[in-house]
Amino acid sequence: MPAPSNGLKAAMQDGRPLIGLWLAMADAYAAEIAGRAGFDWLVIDGEHGPNDVRSIMRQLQVLEGLPVEVAVRAPIGETWVIKQLLDIGARTILVPMVDCAEQAEELVRATRYPPAGVRGVGAAIARASFFNTVPDYVPTANAEVCLLVQAESRAAMEDLERIAAVEGVDGVFIGPADLAADMGLLGQADAPEVRAMVEKAIRTIRAAGKAAGILTLDETVTRHYRDVGANLLAVGTDVTTFSAALRGLASSFTGRDGGGGSSSSY
Template sequence: MPLQLTPTFRDDLAEANRPLIGMWVCSGSPLVAEICAGSGLDWLLVDAEHGPNGLESILAQLQAIAGYPITPLVRAPYADIVVIKQYLDLGVQNLLIPMVNTGDEARAVVSAVRYPPRGVRGVGSALARGARWNRVDNYLARADEYVSLFVQIETADAVANVAEIASVDGVDGAFVGPSDLAASMGLLGQQEHPDVVASVEHAIRTISELGKPVGVNAFDPKVAERYLAAGADFVLVGADVSLLARGSEALAAKYVPTGDAAQETRASY
């Protein structure tokens, strides 16, 4: 009996009656990915742009996540047709491409996820987990149904071109990155600067008006609430590595004495 693939993130967003809440998985660890997959969140972003992820670790994380009712997206390191082909063949169904700044760049990414004659994706379904080694019925003809593509709006140029980018056929949605956007505006580390916030909200509004879902990164709860109120359809509200870093720091602050207290503790032994 032919196998069925899971619905895409595009499908999840189309069926949702509320914004979808997710977190980053940046550690490269399948175990950590599985822990996060059982959290009750809606989606996970496995990050290969800033995280230590290669093909093998991405594959292992997809396999670990697959047993849970949560949708994984995978962020590629950059918009490369070979990397995109490899990710799709691994079984990545939901792809996020960073630093898409123009309509032409968006169209090139769409071409990379589509088979000829509509695109340039290499044909290797019989060899690949993406098609479950040709156990998915009619995969080549139906591949567009099984893949969703999201692009990142994270520079001033991208914000200026956001309407054209979001209008590209085959772009299923966009994700706004305030950190890189702030840097591109000469405001490194100032994601809360009014000009950055205005640009993020302009992008959210423009993408939504074009009928495409739009997401944003927002670790601060107040920021997340602001962008949800502005119309964001999906939001990342944390990351595995950040939660571990802050949690371990909190333990140290609670139990490890410093300064005069450390001197007093040592003197008591």
């Protein structure tokens, strides 16, 4: 029996838009609700969500078998972190702050067993192999790992062609908020200069034959980037959706505005 197939990796290959949601509540109950909502894919956020290995694993467990694909965003692109996420059952890894092709190459190696990489072989005690009940997990796992890297700096934009060309990188996710900050436009992810750079990046990624991803919180902006060519479209987050719904409900009865707001791009 081989490693479980990666449906997200397979779906990305046909280039059609895939609609996703960011999970930052770090809560399995909320994750299961999202998993039954009809999205194509979800991201469990280990970078900005208050997650640890156990909370990520619990969310992977409740999402197992539901009609949705799941990616896990690592808090940082370190080999030991990626090893733990793969061993608890993540098949798609999203790594933030990837600035050059050499960094992307190291991340590919972190996700692969030798001789293609440096992933430690401990599948017999790991959830990834369902605790050694998938006998052919180790020799087949490399083919089912999906690696997405985030380009969210001026340095990444300058090296984007090389990053997208790295074998083993399945897609590149643009981070407009961090990109804007690096451009000296903190909090202005929708500034014309940022949008122009994002549009160029999407075209560069797709020209390399890779999936191009982005998260925005504005439907008009999302549809625009879809039309430009982005095909991994995260259209919201559980936190912002829940917060906005509660504020709206409270306001409808109290007349008070709970305040707050957010940038349209994450």
